[in-house]
Amino acid sequence: MAKLTVLVVDDEELILHVLLRFFRRRGDRCDVAPGGAEALRLVEAQRYDLVISDIAMPEMNGLELIRRVKERQPDAVCILMSGLGTRGDIIEALKIGVFDFIDKPIPDLAALTMVIDRAAESGRLVRERNALLENLREQNTKLEYSLLRLHEAFAQLHQQEAVLESDLQKAQRVQRTFLPAGFPRVANFDFFGYYAPCDQLGGDFFGTLALADGRMALYLVDVAGHGVSAAMITVTFRELMRAGHRSTGQDALFGEPARVLRTMNEALIAEHFDPPIYVSMIYAVIDPGSGEVNVAAAGHPPPILVARGGAAGDVEVGGTVLGTPAVTDYRAKRLLLGPGDALLFYSDGLSEMRSPQGRELSADQLREIMARQHAQPARTIGAEVERRFLEHLEGAASTDDITFLVVARTAAAVEPTVRRPDEIIPDSVKIVMPEKLRRVSGGARGQIHAGFRGRTCIVQFRGLTTWQLAPALREMLQAAKARAEPPVCIDLDGCEALDSTMLGLLLQQSADLMLHQPNPRVLGQLHEMGVLHLFKISHDPCPQPQVAMAITPAESKQACSDLILSAHEALMEASARNREKFRDVVESLRQENAAAVHAPPK
Template sequence: MSKANSQLLVIDDDAIVRDSIVAYLQDSGFEVLEAENGEHGLEVFQQHTPDLILCDLRMPRLDGLGVLRRVREESPDTPFIVVSGAGVMADVVEALRLGASDYIIKPIVDLEVLEHAVNRALDNAELVRQNQIYRESLEDAIASLRESLDVLREDQKAGRQVQLKMLPPQPFLMGNYFIDYKIWPSLYLSGDFVDYFAINEHSFGFYLADVSGHGASSAFVTVLLKHMSLSLLQEFQAGDMDRLARPSVVLSAINKNLLASELGKHVTVFGGVVDTRTNQLTYSVGGHFPQPILSMGGQSRYLEDRGLPVGLFPDVDYTDITIDLSGPFTLTIFSDGILEVLPQETLKEKEQYLLSVINEQADSADAVMSGLNVNSLREAPDDIALLVLGGNAG
């Protein structure tokens, strides 16, 4: 919340102190309301619902604690900073217990300290508000997933529609980056899954997962993967910055949860996070094969590292690898079902064929599948998923 959009209420019975605080905060860019006592302060609060209240504790008739109690009854989340003399710390403790955001000790020698406290309280209130919005949207998403899971168990056709709805909209665009994908199920339901999501204003995460087996049981695990990724994103938004910023931590968490589910299913995963400020990709591999193909500067190569499948072995340590994405590039990721439909006989020949095709045309999922002559594929012995990440961060 910017200063220009923030309205403050200053309540103090000492006119000299109140005037100095109001003048300083106005000079700092805030819109400031004022009241000379607690009762007047409550009237102004109810009329204008300011973004923050700055209130003296010791006032006649209705003191600061009384004002705080009344404000908390009507608006539990409004930031409330108390101003107290040095000799009444017991009241400060009580104010903090009642939900005050911060306190300032009189006399206020340096008004910059006051401004800092105001900015900090406003920032914290905005974070609480954003987290509340996210929690509500996450609860709706989880409720939708639970309803979807019930439908999936009852009817495969309806389940297919549900699974399609869980897939992210495409194409995904952030800055100079895009993501495109395609999925072909071998049965009506797919054990392959892709997802991507904005993490914050300058980074996004993505993954391609291939669940062992086929059909409804494998599709069920894709629902769990979607649920787990939403939960991890919630933790990240709540302040656990390590969870999604490091793909290896995400794979470890999914590995632990899949083992605990005792479904007898494991997943091969390639997951990454792109930072659009540094133009870097940090990725982690959980048994994914074939390795993703990076095309940059007129050359294509397979990325390093394979790792162990997710949900198969306990206490697996996954690693993070960071690469530079500056300049035009595409990163093409397949599930292993693609190898089943290529005409070459040996694995080495299939891998070389993938490299040669992608080196020529890999700017979209359709272009890749057209180059491989499988764009019109109707039946396949295994699920096939394809995700293309590209960009031009010159």
């Protein structure tokens, strides 16, 4: 236990002498004062963990002294000594925050030690609580300010809608310039690219790089998320790539896919984005002369190869998503494409898209599509992929950006000339932008409320619900388990979005929940996490509670940290893709929690 700083106040010299020796033998620092005036002078100059005072002293009694000490040092633990204390004195002492009483003459030292140890522990808990509350106040102030600014922005949305739509259209045109107008003509190869963001701006992009030795690099990038924020990140990531390629002597680097991924991972980490940015990427180098394709991937779905005879299968390449500090040994795989062979590179928005009935398109169906396309032109293959996924959606909108590239070998090499960079293949890139602006609803501060209707528990989500509400949600779900019958009705009608902690917490209880009226954004989040199929969904209005639930979530920093970790562990275990996506995040949270548990007391 940490050593204490103690002040003993008594007008009896013997008491001061005994307690001074007692605390010094314990290794504590101890000051003594014969009266209230001297004690207050010491309190002004020194912070004390523990103040022990006689209750009956001339000039200033112990109650008045403790009251003044508490005004100056609210965290100090105070103990009164008295052999003549009345019931009124005890009540008054409790009112001003006295922790305990010691009878005079002083009892045996073992009993005194127990009182002191309990007082020290109480003081430590008070300081920790106050530090946490102060931190929460600071964070809440920042959050209140941020939310206030958000409310101001949302209040102007209806007035600015026309301007916003115009700006988004301009931004679309700018982002459109980041994508190639078409693929360059390359001897013996044919290409097709498709891009359809689910919002006005997307987080996917692709392109090519000309290498000095006549080879061509081809890449497809998927920034986590979609919409405006993801689009801004694509600008940053694209510039990191372009800057590296323009640098003198970097041509050899960009001819080696595994090195490119390592370099881009290091560049992302060096930018110190907060929160971190995660990017999946596939990068290939094509040699038109030999038909060789050298490919590597980072957190990206494996490409599909259709080879002679129409057999289609995955090209097993993989590595951790870019932006994670974990050391990853990216490895490239060399393929030799023969005439008629083709590769399909795609983002997970294609393979994980769901029909209105919740059926996933899946990589299996993509392999089946590709198996029937051997020896077809790249544009024909791309048109068939588009036809099939539109048929799968049945007219519904996709909840994620859809991007894919087709690389087809057309004929055996007949000459060393490998490309004509000033000429592009007509109609080799197709971009499909959303037709209308998605209206943004007025943002509400994140809130959750719970109550009961008979034996049914209802939890209502409102606004942007984030990790700060997770302790309250946990208490609500625990109360529901104790007092109600499953399923717990989760009312999402007024919920704009959930962060990953809230998603993970709901996932842990998914078997006992019914999600009512989730909006497309929330459904999209569940789909992106690969957990939509684990929830029961109802589009009927949620019943309204008749009796409110009162809860008091624990204000423990460690408990909140454990809750965040537990939620992300649940997400990680939901699918193989999530294990890859969240592995390093969860490991980082585990290390932070372990460090917090073993940190020495302040």
